[in-house]
Amino acid sequence: MSDSSIKIVLKNVSKYFGKVCALNAVDIEFAPGTLTTLLGPSGCGKTTLLRLVSGLEPVSSGEIWFGDENVTDLSATRRDIGMVFQSYALFPHMSVGQNVGYGLGVLKTAPDETQERVREVLEMVDMDGYQNRYPDELSGGQQQRVAVARAMVLRPKVLLFDEPLSNIDSKLRRSMRDDIRRLQQGSKITSIYVTHDQAEALAVSDEILIMRKGAIEQQGPPQSLYHHPETAFVANFIGESNVVDAELLGEGKTRQLVLGDAEINIAQGKKTTRQNGPVKLSLRPEVIEIAPKEEISPQALSGLIVQSAYMGPVIEYSIETKVGILFTRAPAYAGQFQKKEEVCVRIRPEEIIIIPNA
Ligand SMILES: Nc1ncnc2c1ncn2[C@@H]1O[C@H](COP(=O)(O)OP(=O)(O)OP(=O)(O)O)[C@@H](O)[C@H]1O
Numbered sequence: 001m002s003d004s005s006i007k008i009v010l011k012n013v014s015k016y017f018g019k020v021c022a023l024n025a026v027d028i029e030f031a032p033g034t035l036t037t038l039l040g041p042s043g044c045g046k047t048t049l050l051r052l053v054s055g056l057e058p059v060s061s062g063e064i065w066f067g068d069e070n071v072t073d074l075s076a077t078r079r080d081i082g083m084v085f086q087s088y089a090l091f092p093h094m095s096v097g098q099n100v101g102y103g104l105g106v107l108k109t110a111p112d113e114t115q116e117r118v119r120e121v122l123e124m125v126d127m128d129g130y131q132n133r134y135p136d137e138l139s140g141g142q143q144q145r146v147a148v149a150r151a152m153v154l155r156p157k158v159l160l161f162d163e164p165l166s167n168i169d170s171k172l173r174r175s176m177r178d179d180i181r182r183l184q185q186g187s188k189i190t191s192i193y194v195t196h197d198q199a200e201a202l203a204v205s206d207e208i209l210i211m212r213k214g215a216i217e218q219q220g221p222p223q224s225l226y227h228h229p230e231t232a233f234v235a236n237f238i239g240e241s242n243v244v245d246a247e248l249l250g251e252g253k254t255r256q257l258v259l260g261d262a263e264i265n266i267a268q269g270k271k272t273t274r275q276n277g278p279v280k281l282s283l284r285p286e287v288i289e290i291a292p293k294e295e296i297s298p299q300a301l302s303g304l305i306v307q308s309a310y311m312g313p314v315i316e317y318s319i320e321t322k323v324g325i326l327f328t329r330a331p332a333y334a335g336q337f338q339k340k341e342e343v344c345v346r347i348r349p350e351e352i353i354i355i356p357n358a
């Protein structure tokens with residue numbers, strides 16, 4: 001963390017548009033120098049949250065703090081933030097150099113220093129040498145790099161990104177997402193990032209915040225959300241998941257999960273404080289293994305392949321079982337199971353997730 005990295009705190013913040021509640025009494029902290037991604041279905045309040053932090057939109061109630069400064073009543077221009085949006089929003093009649101240097105000009109920075117800082121920040125986004133080009137002479141990815149440079153040149157306390165890569169094709173998106181991550185880690189500017197793309201979220205974030213209907217469903221590092229989702233909603237939203245019903249039995253070291261026609265001993269490796277009774281499980285595709293039906297055992301489910309798709313190195317399967325359709329992948333070198341084939345479905349007990357709040 002650099003000395004100037006600040007914490008962003010929302011205290012009991014709500015936002016109403018008329019009668020629509022876009023954010024409902026949220027309490028959140030964004031740790032200094034980190035990048036947090038907001039993830040959630042359309043309309044859950046991601047852009048609203050970002051606009052409240054930016055000051056472009058006033059809160060209905062609650063407070064927003066940047067470090068030890070209450071910024072709730074400060075306008076956007078006085079909050080010391082940089083923003084990058086989905087549409088690049090460069091000034092079309094200004095060159096790249098003028099676009100990036102615009103904010104410095106407003107602050108009456110000396111021309112020599114402006115030129116040097118513009119060059120420095122363009123170099124960071126791999127666009128040095130493009131100073132005299134105009135936005136319509138650049139590709140979408142290049143325009144977005146310039147937009148990132150323009151947001152960073154003022155060395156703001158806070159960087160806000162609203163789907164910055166969604167207009168960019170997938171190959172370039174990956175390299176730009178790595179660039180944004182590298183720049184953010186280098187500068188240690190506390191950043192909030194909105195995306196619909198969960199692979200992007202897993203790759204760029206220190207923390208992910210899953211939102212649902214104007215509230216925070218769960219916040220944590222990517223790995224913890226992936227491996228320890230607290231609700232079925234989070235399990236479904238992060239990564240691919242099969243959420244199935246099961247029954248927890250037994251006690252102490254001999255506890256079992258009954259799902260469909262399988263009874264899985266979970267004594268090894270899986271501690272749970274859950275009481276016996278119905279539970280919901282999250283099964284990631286990578287914990288489900290298909291074997292020939294002859295290998296069926298009491299610990300395995302019997303299944304029927306209902307869909308298979310060849311994807312190159314892997315084959316994707318949908319398997320009908322007593323607990324519903326399960327989705328999984330298998331390496332193509334392991335051979336292919338045919339549609340309508342009966343199979344044995346094994347689930348690795350140590351990687352079953354028992355969803356706590358379901
Ligand atoms: N200016 C506005 N006037 C009225 N309602 C609004 C306004 N802006 C947002 N809303 C409503 O607030 C809710 C949250 O919207 P928001 O734009 O924050 O969602 P989002 O999570 O960014 O969605 P998306 O993923 O589609 O961009 C929605 O129900 C939306 O219709």
Ligand SMILES: [Mg+2]
Binds near residue numbers: 046047048
């Ligand atoms: Mg939005």
